Amino acid sequence: MKIIQSPAEMQSVAQAQRREGKTIGFVPTMGFLHEGHLSLMHSARARCDVLVASIFVNPTQFGPNEDLDAYPRDFERDEKLCREAGVDFLFYPTPENMYLDGHSIWVDEESLSGVLCGTSRPGHFRGVCTVVAKLLHIALPDFMVLGEKDAQQLRVLRRMVRDLNFPVEIVSGPTIREPDGLAKSSRNKYLRPEERAEAVCLFQGLEKAKELYSAGEREANVLKNSICEIIRKTSGSIDYVEIVDDETLKPVQTLNKPVLVALAVRFPGARLIDNAVLGK
Known part of the structure; x- marks a missing residue:
């Protein structure tokens, strides 16, 4: 494995691989890897000639009061x-390599990014889209x-890739979970033992919603209330x-x-975040 820090060198290497007709798979990460990241790498490794991974704690997707400096590394x-x-x-x-002095170009998605995490983390998805667009140009996967x-x-990145051609x-990979159901996350290490024990409530809430849906419940408020009751x-x-359309992310009632x-x-x-898709 070769470690590359220069965007120009990484792009040159990727161009050389493509000229040789090799298929490039790419897994972007912010590091502090866990089994979830590794599952994505294993999935990519199985279907490509050359596997590129990135580790970059992207400053532009963190808000002023968020945990950029404390993010685990x-x-x-x-x-x-890797x-x-x-x-x-x-x-x-x-x-400094990714955002040159005077950087002034951004990629901003305006439909899917204004809800859910976009509401409480303004500017987050602008940072995500911008850095991933740059990484795709650099790694050329x-x-x-x-x-x-x-x-x-x-869903935001799928839309970006579609709309910007x-x-x-x-390719998506399933959520990897702890034995008790908590989704693997680099931020789980921040939890105190008592919080870690309680954090399984997200998974329990989703399981309750699945149970109600399987029993025939189709009213979104009933499912939401059952989840909130567990978390509270x-x-x-x-x-x-929230319960939203799987494609548009617009709220649904039924x-x-x-x-x-x-x-x-x-x-x-x-x-912490978690999710489940119902009706597929």
Whole structure:
């Protein structure tokens, strides 16, 4: 595995691989890797000639009061895990390399990004879209693998790739969970033991919604109330519990086509998200 920090060098390497007719798979991450990230790398490795992964804690997707400086980092551990996962090129740029002095161009999605996490994290998806657009131009992949845990991000980036005609296939990988159901996340390490025990409420709420849906319930408010009831028994505060159209992310009242059930809950140690799709 080769570690590359320069965007120009990474792009040159990718161009050389493509000239040789090789298929490039790409997994973008912010590091502090866990089994969820590794599952995406294994999925990509199985279907490409060259696997590129990136580790970049993107400053432009963090708000003024968010955890950029405290975001967990462990490059030596991440490097080892990438090698074991079969990564060929690990792109590890600095913020100064990715955002040159005077940077003034942004990619802003205006339909899917204004709801859910976009409401409480203004500017977040502008940062996400901009950095991923840059990474796609740098790594030049045939396909990119993204996790389904970040459901809104997955849909926003699919829309960006579609609307800006990126010649890239978006492949999704399932959410990887702890034995008790909590979705794997780099932010889980922020949780105190008592918060960690309570954090399973997100998964329990989704399971309750699935149970009600399987029993024939189709009213969104009934499902939402059942989820909120479970979360309110914990120290977590609800950022949002929403049931939205799986494609447009617009709220629905009655479930008569596929919907995304999306949750965000704030604990003193961390803000956690989770989701499930019903009706597919």
